[in-house]
Amino acid sequence: xxxxxxxxxxxxxxxxxxxxxxxxxxxxxxxxxxxxxxxxxxxxxxxxxxxxxxxxxxxxxxxxxxxxxxxxxxxxxxxxxxxxxxxxxxxxxxxxxxxxxxxxxxxxxxxxxxxxxxxxxxxxxxxxxxxxxxxxxxxxxxxxxxxxxxxxxxxxxxxxxxxxxxxxxx
Numbered sequence: 164x165x166x167x168x169x170x171x172x173x174x175x176x177x178x179x180x181x182x183x184x185x186x187x188x189x190x191x192x193x194x195x196x197x198x199x200x201x202x203x204x205x206x207x208x209x210x211x212x213x214x215x216x217x218x219x220x221x222x223x224x225x226x227x228x229x230x231x232x233x234x235x236x237x238x239x240x241x242x243x244x245x246x247x248x249x250x251x252x253x254x255x256x257x258x259x260x261x262x263x264x265x266x267x268x269x270x271x272x273x274x275x276x277x278x279x280x281x282x283x284x285x286x287x288x289x290x291x292x293x294x295x296x297x298x299x300x301x302x303x304x305x306x307x308x309x310x311x312x313x314x315x316x317x318x319x320x321x322x323x324x325x326x327x328x329x330x331x332x333x
Contacts, residue, residue: 180293180297197246207267
């Protein structure tokens with residue numbers, strides 16, 4: 164069983180990520196995702212987040228969101244890693260924020276589906292695409308030739324930087 168949501172294009176997700184950056188006055192290539200997480204409950208009072216002990220969540224889950232109660236839970240080691248600049252951990256937090264924002268702002272409705280959804284209807288793909296677009300602003304990549312440089316400048320993993328550099332012309 165998988166979930167399906169309203170279709171959204173990467174272009175729309177890119178525009179939304181850019182809108183957020185502009186609204187926050189973030190012109191830097193690096194996006195302060197932890198600070199944004201901490202700001203979100205001020206913008207959306209219905210949202211809460213909690214940093215939980217690693218033992219409170221399964222080993223293969225780093226963070227999650229309860230969409231009904233609007234609660235993001237993040238393992239303490241993931242939150243600490245994001246605070247320390249770990250790219251994978253920063254992406255994890257951006258992914259969960261993506262779920263929340265896409266659900267709240269976009270009025271996304273989720274439905275169980277017996278068939279695998281198309282990528283643009285998959286809430287996991289949408290949250291990943293949003294996270295990538297928020298953390299790696301495509302419009303700022305033109306001057307960079309190496310993914311290693313992008314990874315360092317944006318504070319993301321090398322695989323994320325490589326992927327975003329590949330799609331920068333789409």
